[in-house]
Amino acid sequence: MLNIVVLISGSGSNLQAIIDAITTGRLKARITGVLSNKTDAYGLVRAQQAGIVTATLSHTTYATRDDFDKAMMTQIDAWAPDVVVLAGFMRILTPAFAEHYEGRLLNIHPSLLPRHKGMHTHRRALEEGDTEHGCSVHFVNAELDGGPVIAQAVIPVLADDNETLLTERVHRNEHRIYPKVLIWIAEGRLVYRDGCTWLDDKPLEAPVRIHSVD
Numbered sequence: 001m002l003n004i005v006v007l008i009s010g011s012g013s014n015l016q017a018i019i020d021a022i023t024t025g026r027l028k029a030r031i032t033g034v035l036s037n038k039t040d041a042y043g044l045v046r047a048q049q050a051g052i053v054t055a056t057l058s059h060t061t062y063a064t065r066d067d068f069d070k071a072m073m074t075q076i077d078a079w080a081p082d083v084v085v086l087a088g089f090m091r092i093l094t095p096a097f098a099e100h101y102e103g104r105l106l107n108i109h110p111s112l113l114p115r116h117k118g119m120h121t122h123r124r125a126l127e128e129g130d131t132e133h134g135c136s137v138h139f140v141n142a143e144l145d146g147g148p149v150i151a152q153a154v155i156p157v158l159a160d161d162n163e164t165l166l167t168e169r170v171h172r173n174e175h176r177i178y179p180k181v182l183i184w185i186a187e188g189r190l191v192y193r194d195g196c197t198w199l200d201d202k203p204l205e206a207p208v209r210i211h212s213v214d
Contacts, residue, residue, distance in 0.1 A: 001029060002028065002029035002030070002182070002185060002186040003030060003032045003080055003081050003082045004029050004031045004082070004084075005031070005032055005034070005035065005081035005083070005084050006031055006033075006043075006084075006087050007034075007036070007076075007084065007085065007089040008034060008035070008036045008043035008044070008088055009038050009043075009088055009089050009090040009091070010038070010041055010090070011043060012045075012046045013171065013174075013175065014085075014088060014108060014174055014175060015043045015046055016043075016046050017174070017175035017178060018031065018087070018179055019050050019052075021179035026179065026183060027179055027183050028186045031050075032080060032081065033054070033055065033075075033078075034052055034053070034054045035054070035055050035057065036054070036055075036057075037089070037091060039056045043088070053079070057072060059091060065094055066096065069094045069096060070096075072097070073097060081101075083105075083185060084101050084104055084105045084106070085106050085178075085182070086105070086106065086108070086140065093140070095142035099142065102139075103192035103193070104192075106137060106150075106182075107137070107140050107145075107147075108136070108138075108177070109135065109138065110122065110135050110170050111124075111125065111133065111134070111135065112132065112134050112135075112136060112154065113136040113138060113145060113149050115130070117144060117145040117146075122163050122166045122170065125157060126162070126163060130157050132154055132155065132156055133154075133155055134152055134155050134173060135177060136149050136151070136152045136207065137149070137150045137151050137152075137178060137181045138150055139197065148192075148196070148197045149207040150184075151180065151207055152207045152208070152210065153170075153174070153176060153177040153210050154209050154211045155170065155211075155212050173212050176210075177210060180210075
């Protein structure tokens with residue numbers, strides 16, 4: 001049984017997608033804790049409704065980013081995670097944090113990495129005339145939105161798309177792809193070793209691209 005810890009800052013829609021995958025039996029895992037840096041994050045309500053233990057740590061009460069990340073590590077490690085999932089956690093992590101969870105720390109980013117690292121990805125995709133867009137699940141390293149990309153959900157950018165419509169379509173695909181990657185880990189198909197990602201006993205030389213017309 002895969003132990004998952006989820007970090008959130010907001011509504012927790014990706015957390016809900018993971019909870020649903022566990023509830024339906026598609027994902028053989030348990031969420032041992034949900035940690036938020038925001039006390040009013042609705043994702044905490046989602047977790048509590050599912051009977052999951054939660055905790056909050058406000059970054060504003062710590063003198064430095066290092067101090068905050070050390071406090072998070074103490075809480076996370078108490079939940080004994082096999083995987084730590086960033087699900088809308090809106091904090092830049094220190095290199096020490098990324099190194100501590102190397103090979104166990106996942107993030108989902110709303111673009112087809114390495115395109116559009118950082119913020120406002122949907123707006124930038126439209127402004128730059130991209131013909132396709134989507135989201136990427138990747139292992140996290142010390143680089144912002146860096147680390148090996150595992151899988152990408154790819155959607156076409158439609159002629160009548162605006163930022164709101166594109167955001168909604170990418171979100172729906174986030175909810176599909178994040179549980180899928182966790183299922184691969186739970187089944188032993190996806191592993192990280194020696195700085196490389198392996199899927200089905202083969203080095204993953206390029207992200208798995210999952211196309212959607214949604």
